[in-house]
Amino acid sequence: MTKGTTRNHISRRHMLAALGTGASVVAMPWIARAADDTIRIGFPTPLTGPFAAEAKDQVKSAELAVKQFNDKGGINGRKIELLVRDDKLNGGEAATRTLELIEKDKVHAIVGSLSSAVQLAVNEVTRARGVLYVSISQSDTINEVKDFSKYTFHEALNPTMTAGAVARHSFKKGMKVAHLVADYAYGHEMLRGFKRAQAAIGVETVGEIMHPFGAADYSTFMPRLRSMRADVLCISNFGRDQANSIKQAVDFGLKQQSRIVVPVLLHNQRLAVAPEVFEGVVGGSNFYWGLESQLPSAKAFNDAYRAANNGAIPTDYGAYGYTGVSSLLMAMQASGGTDTDKVIAALEALKYDVAKGPQYYRKCDHQSVQSVLVLESKKKADMKSDNDLFSIVANEVPSEEVLRSCTELGFPG
Amino acid sequence: MDTELILMQLFSGVALGAILVLTALGLSIIFGMLGVVNFAHGALFMVGAYAGLWVASLTGSFWWGLIVAPIMIGGFGMLIEYFLIRPLYGRSIDDPLLLTFGLSYVLVEGVRIVFGSDGIPFPTPSSLTGVVDLGVGFFPIYRIFVVGIVFLVVVLLWLGLEKTKFGLIVRAGARDPTMMKVLGIDISKVWLLVFGLGVGLASLGGVLSGPMRSVNPEMGALVLAEAFVVTVIGGLGSLVGSIVAGLLVGVVISMTALFAPEMATIVMFALMAVVLLIRPQGLFGKLA
CATH class of the missing domain: 3.40.50.2300 (Response regulator)
Structure with missing residues (x-):
């Protein structure tokens, strides 16, 4: 490969x-x-x-x-x-x-x-x-x-920062995680990012499913995801795949069994489905407009x-x-x-x-x-306006600590 | 691998297959009766989903959307047949194919202009939310409802085509349109209705898919490919073929998803290739 x-x-x-x-x-x-x-x-x-x-x-x-x-x-x-x-x-x-x-x-x-x-x-x-x-x-x-x-x-x-921040704020030692991953570069990189963070925290992977990029129906993956009995269902895909897969996981009742976590929680995809679907879903982000209450820039x-x-x-x-x-x-x-x-x-x-x-x-x-945000999708009742989608769970300060070191990337020390 | 999981996977496959049957039926009917390869089928599926959403938001009820949108878009289909397809009868099969191909672009762009290119939420009707315990696992009530609707549609179609005078005319017209004209039957009216029926079925599929997937202007593209695969496997123009092939493809996708999930999309094309090698006319097709 x-x-x-x-x-x-x-x-x-x-x-x-x-x-x-x-x-x-x-x-x-x-x-x-x-x-x-x-x-x-x-x-x-x-x-x-x-x-x-x-x-x-x-x-x-x-x-x-x-x-x-x-x-x-x-x-x-x-x-x-x-x-x-x-x-x-x-x-x-x-x-x-x-x-x-x-x-x-x-x-x-x-x-x-x-x-x-x-x-x-x-x-x-x-x-x-x-x-x-x-x-x-x-x-x-x-x-x-x-x-x-x-x-x-x-x-x-990059995925190391994003998946790392999400893992640090939603995984706890001893938890079991199931991964649903889009089968292309983005999904693979995010999975690697999560696994790196899991190893540091002490979180077990109970199963991995690679789904084809751009799939519209996820129903056939659900029975196996359910049988994994994970504490966290981690869905690493982008764009419309995110909205479709989360919606169907919720339809199949997976949210009752596991918390749903994504590497990047997308504003536009949350708008593409009802607030009830994304309610409680946690994911990373580079920017959320709600930062304005705490940051002049x-x-x-x-x-x-x-x-x-x-x-x-x-x-x-x-x-x-x-x-x-x-x-x-x-x-x-x-x-x-x-x-x-x-x-x-x-x-x-x-x-x-x-x-x-x-x-x-x-x-x-x-x-x-730079800073990395960890967001949680709000309940409909808690939304103050149509754009009030997420609450900020964590705002990790910029730090080279969360990156892979220069030597790890292959640069001379 | 425990049996419960395999049974559950089989059931998921049948449920997925039912959706495939619905999308393939409209395509198959239009080809079987009119000889038109309708490349706008996926786009009409998408337009149906938007129409259902629009009617549901106007009336505040999913059920009105489910009933009104297919009739509305079916009527729109009749206009397409009357003004666009009709002048092309008697010419090469490529002409209506190219026309509908272009039409699909027009429809997708039109929806983008009116509703925007972002996805729009289509909530599941509250009476059908939740899961039901099948004994071997849980399954969404809404998806079971969809299987029921597809079953109902198949039964009604069979009764309509096999047991009514209109059905007799349709079947005869598909076999020998010239003889029908000689007998004094206005075949163009039959074709108009058949095209409207096929488009109505596509749009019913769109409305039913809305609550399972998010609604967006490109949602029909994959559906068109799936519908073609199913009709080719079943045999072009064969209704029984579409039904058997749809369920077969659903189960094959589901079983693949269990053992090699990354192959879940590609497997239906592999199945089509195998069928074409062994039986080029499809499972239930007749050799031309």
Whole structure:
């Protein structure tokens, strides 16, 4: 399995390098944009497909960050432009769009993508072309030395942080856990994150079921999940799979037997089913709008977002668009422009707090060290408004302790 | 592996199969009688779910949604037949296929514009929530209700096609439409009703699926694939085939989910490949 993946990566890398060379030969100078001094940021994201709701929120948040910098006069007087492209949740499509953004649109940096696999495809291109990339989708492999690129900064949480925080706040020593996992990169990485945390706490795994990605019916997995008699049912999947699997687990009465826990509790998926279904479900998150009662930066972000979007509130994956673009622009400002090496140095030195408390990028793997939220879905009776979905169970302070160490990731000590 | 678990898994398979039967029947009827491969079947299933949700929220009752939406969308199906499909009769089988394929995109985009691309909750009717103890395990009451509805629909369809004059005309029309015209029977009216019936069944499937899955514009895509697999295994155009194949696929998926869960989706395509190798016309199909 591992061998196959590695081979795949190398061949894709070669293919992309070849493609890139081809494109640069073909791309005639007059097709390229005029060399004005606008700072251009490419933003590939899956505007169509099952993650469309989350992707649209990402765009709105990214646009807000750009607007705020432009309103303040840009960076050294240079205006900023966001170039949004639909990657269709497909690695090949994302790589092509990214290459186009780099070769044809002459972007100074890329921010975006919303799937661990698609993000790695974008990473291959930006690494080969030496272009800055702020990635905003969960991944553990992007931190590892084999996929590391000095041009890439990982703004999103990673499964080690997310699953770890959820496990620390919902698992207790001696508990039994059953796992229902989506059979692709995201699910596998989350499962690994949970197991790592379980080992530290002393929690037993009583069973694992891998379900096909995008399954609509989960009824055939329920009898076996029930027979495992677990204290916790841990469901590691994303997007619509999350809403469907939790709904059906509840229909089959599994909530009476086990507490349901997910790595990432999604705002938009909770809205896709009734509050009774998600009631009591615990999961991690990078951002929840309710932080505004305790954090001035969250309040400022929410207010600006509301003003720009007819009173709508920002959501979890959407907020990555804001924090990711903001950190990049702050580093550009600090370095005085778009010189790649200077911006990298500025990003490595940057301390920022734009929406969710203090953050910084760790030097070795460029992972954003940041707070991790653990949320619990509210009972309908406790909801004060339609957006009052979750209560904050825990807010883990930013700490490198919860990350895998640089040596564990393969970086020289 | 204890017997209780296997029995429970068998039951889950039959219940899942019943849902597959319902979605495959509409597709099979339209192909069997009209020779039209309806690629908009999945989209109409989805439109049915939205219509059911809409009616249920207007009237405050799931039951009105269950009854009104299939009739409403069935009527919409008749409009599709009258204005879009009818001009294509007598031409190659690809023409209505391409037309309905395009129509499915129009329907999905239309629903996205009206209802948005996020999922919408469709609560289970309160009288049917909860689980029932089957002796070997627990099963949601709602899913047992769905099995009952499918059984009822199958019985009504059989009675309608085998025991009524209309059924006789439909069956004769499927076999020799020219002779029917010679005998002075207006076959185009029959086709209009049959298409409406097939679409109504798709939309009934959509309404019934609503409380089991979340309702979203893409929910029909997988359903279309499943319905095709079931009709191909059962034999294109054969109603008995659709019923047997639907239950068979449900049980095979369920048993696979027990022993190799990650294969649960792919197994139905493997089953279809095996059936096509051994009996290319499907289990109950007739060779053309």
